[in-house]
Amino acid sequence: MKYLRILLLYSQHVLQYRTRSFIWFLISFLNPFILLMFWDGALEGGKVINGWNAASMQTYYLLVIVAQSVLITHVENEVAVEDIRQGNLVRELLKPIDYLWLKLSNEISWRFIQGFYGLVVLSIFLLQGLSVQITSEVPMIIQAIIIALLALTMSFMFKMILGILAFWMTDIYGILEPNDVFIIMFSGTLMPFDLLPEWIRNIAQFTPYPYLVYYPVAALMGRGGINFFQVMTNEIFWIVGLFALYRSLWFFGVKRFSGVGQ
């Protein structure tokens, strides 16, 4: 109950910053949108690459726009810079609420409004005559939703870990910037995972990245050749592993933390 209350409080906060958050949405929207147009030109005239044609590519990037706005959390900067470096963590530590849940409630309200923008943009495109071909089988849709929820949890835990690395590092950007690049390249935001060169796929499949955007979108499109049961199991393993890692990092990290104020 208290978490619901916190969630509502944070939602009010997020709604106050709706222009700001709309601009953040536009920023994340532009890249997949450019790539959509690029592939549109590249696959012109009925070309097919690895089973992707112009129509399925269009669907893919439109879903990526929604998926990345709902599923990719951006909690790391706040945790690392505002809470740990600038010392706001002192305030949060004193509250009788677990820090992880506090951040989760905040993040969910952000994902909610970003996802709303994503759906609005998607509907505008649909009205413009672009087509989105998702699977029509109900079990597949339910499967896709489960995969997406697990992906959201994974993304949140992963970003929390990146954030609390700030306990040990004075400047976290050396990690966050390359991480942003990896997300774009390996998560399927740049292009569908199965179109990446084999050597990159071999490396990336052992990282959390492809689970963040590619698998949820591929599941919703009902793409063949992917064992989605396997994907779900892997996601659960990742979540358990990341959670354990977070708890142990937090256990040691918070002891190193010192806040200074007046």
Next chain:
Amino acid sequence: MFQKYTRIYKALLRISISRFFAYRSDAFSNIIIGSAVWVFFNVFSIALVTEKTGGVFGWSRGELLLLACLYNVIIGVFGFLFVRSMTEFSDLVNTGKFDLILLKPFDSQFYTSTQIAGIASLIRTLLGIGLAIYICTIFHITIAPINIIYFSLASILSLMLLYSLLFFLNTFTIWTPKIDNITELFYTLRALGRFPRETFRQISEVVFVFASPFVIVLSTPAKILLGRGTAYDVLELFVLSVATFLISRHFWKFALRYYTSASS
């Protein structure tokens, strides 16, 4: 007049250089690695996308990669000249330090645009040039030396256009100081330049007009470098740069009337 500003600029540049070297370890570990990561990402992502598609819109794969390299060259110079100062601007307004600048006996636009030179950005230019030469060799793209000169001249116009656009957006800070992510949006729009202009032809006219300044910033100099530039391209870049510059200048003067100091 001109001499006065060159003298001021030289002094500002000297300060920036000593500031850069005062934080050497920071500069090397973070900024340089950070810029290098983005340079390689810009080029590598185009390499990945074009691996399966090959040439698109009449640009060969090598030319598309070259475009991505040139993007870094121009962005590097832009970062060196203006970006650091512009980022400071919202801080100046928020803290009221901007009063001091308005009182100084030189142009406020000049100072707010050039106060700090981003020395570290030059690494992007250097890496970009290096990669461009590499791409030209492996894809056998020949470039006439005279075109390099024309390219540099066109790039000056492009820089002026980019500068005016960013300065125009930045001017809004005078009314609403908490608008810093508008400039983030600018940097994302700037990345449109990595793709050839033809990419954007399918979308509606409105979006195209909105996107085109960001796209021609790079497409036009790149076409000139490859010897494919037309008089129309050059004229378009010229008119757009000069017009945007004048608009941003007038908008600045207009906005200054609404500046209410935050200090004391």
